[in-house]
Amino acid sequence: MAIDYHHLKNREFPPVHQHYTERDSMLYALSLGLGNNPLDEHALAFCYEGVPGGLRALPTQAVVLGYPGFWAREPDTGIDWTRLLHGEQRLRVHRPIAAAGHVVGHTRVTRLIDKGADKGAIMVSERRLDDQAGNRLATIEQVTFLRGNGGYSTQGAGQPSDDPLPTLPASPSDRAPDYNDSFEIPHDTALLYRLSGDLNPLHADPAIARAAGFERPILHGLATYALAAHALVRQCCDHDPARLRAFDVRFSAPVYPGETLVTEIWRDPHESTRLYLRARVPQRNIEVLSRGCAECLHA
Numbered sequence: 202m203a204i205d206y207h208h209l210k211n212r213e214f215p216p217v218h219q220h221y222t223e224r225d226s227m228l229y230a231l232s233l234g235l236g237n238n239p240l241d242e243h244a245l246a247f248c249y250e251g252v253p254g255g256l257r258a259l260p261t262q263a264v265v266l267g268y269p270g271f272w273a274r275e276p277d278t279g280i281d282w283t284r285l286l287h288g289e290q291r292l293r294v295h296r297p298i299a300a301a302g303h304v305v306g307h308t309r310v311t312r313l314i315d316k317g318a319d320k321g322a323i324m325v326s327e328r329r330l331d332d333q334a335g336n337r338l339a340t341i342e343q344v345t346f347l348r349g350n351g352g353y354s355t356q357g358a359g360q361p362s363d364d365p366l367p368t369l370p371a372s373p374s375d376r377a378p379d380y381n382d383s384f385e386i387p388h389d390t391a392l393l394y395r396l397s398g399d400l401n402p403l404h405a406d407p408a409i410a411r412a413a414g415f416e417r418p419i420l421h422g423l424a425t426y427a428l429a430a431h432a433l434v435r436q437c438c439d440h441d442p443a444r445l446r447a448f449d450v451r452f453s454a455p456v457y458p459g460e461t462l463v464t465e466i467w468r469d470p471h472e473s474t475r476l477y478l479r480a481r482v483p484q485r486n487i488e489v490l491s492r493g494c495a496e497c498l499h500a
Contacts, residue, residue: 203356210310212309227248229397232393233428234384235247260339285347285349286348286452289449290341291447311325312363322347322350327341372492378465381464390458399421450493453490455489463481465480476495478490
């Protein structure tokens with residue numbers, strides 16, 4: 202299957218207007234297991250509108266707002282969508298995400314990189330999330346591996362290949378992490394998280410999961426991403442979501458609901474606001490998130 206570089210780079214995406222409520226923000230937080238401990242007042246701040254100071258939203262909620270849908274499966278793209286993989290997620294929060302509001306998502310394809318006929322291609326898409334006044338709330342980048350579209354630049358004249366994004370930094374290997382965060386993922390996490398917009402049956406239907414090569418439904422990558430981000434908020438931001446301003450990560454392996462996610466975090470000794478991260482599942486002794494890099498503002 203072939204993709205057309207110029208068509209994808211110039212593809213028009215209609216702005217996505219979305220009104221969301223405090224109920225949506227509470228559902229997002231509950232889907233990530235916040236509120237499992239009714240005595241955890243810090244988690245309750247994302248799940249209950251009656252807390253002092255009012256309900257708060259997790260910064261990663263930005264990735265499910267203004268979402269243009271699974272557009273890669275539309276015929277005009279030429280993408281072999283059955284073979285694509287979500288490779289990396291990058292987020293910069295410019296203004297704290299409110300617990301309720303109206304946002305506008307603007308999506309575009311920013312890079313296409315041809316790795317070769319046997320190696321696939323890489324697509325980078327960017328979503329700008331604005332409020333109704335046009336103020337930038339967040340910039341969201343998604344790196345997607347197009348395993349079935351490699352070699353496109355050799356299949357026709359004028360099909361360029363862009364430079365890749367800068368590689369995310371690896372976690373320090375010469376010292377132990379400064380923080381360790383362990384979280385038991387509830388068994389119903391994928392079923393709840395899908396209600397925020399990603400209805401892919403891979404995360405709900407055991408038969409479809411088995412057909413895709415998994416023993417059971419897997420957790421959404423962006424749910425694992427959000428769980429790691431909340432570990433950063435707990436461990437490094439004194440439970441203040443507004444202090445987490447950026448979080449980039451590479452997806453290394455899928456996670457199953459019911460497993461334990463151990464997030465390891467390092468502070469940069471030269472830049473106090475910079476953090477490095479990786480996450481693993483001890484039950485399978487496997488790294489599931491790698492090359493994590495975050496920015497956490499001082500209080």
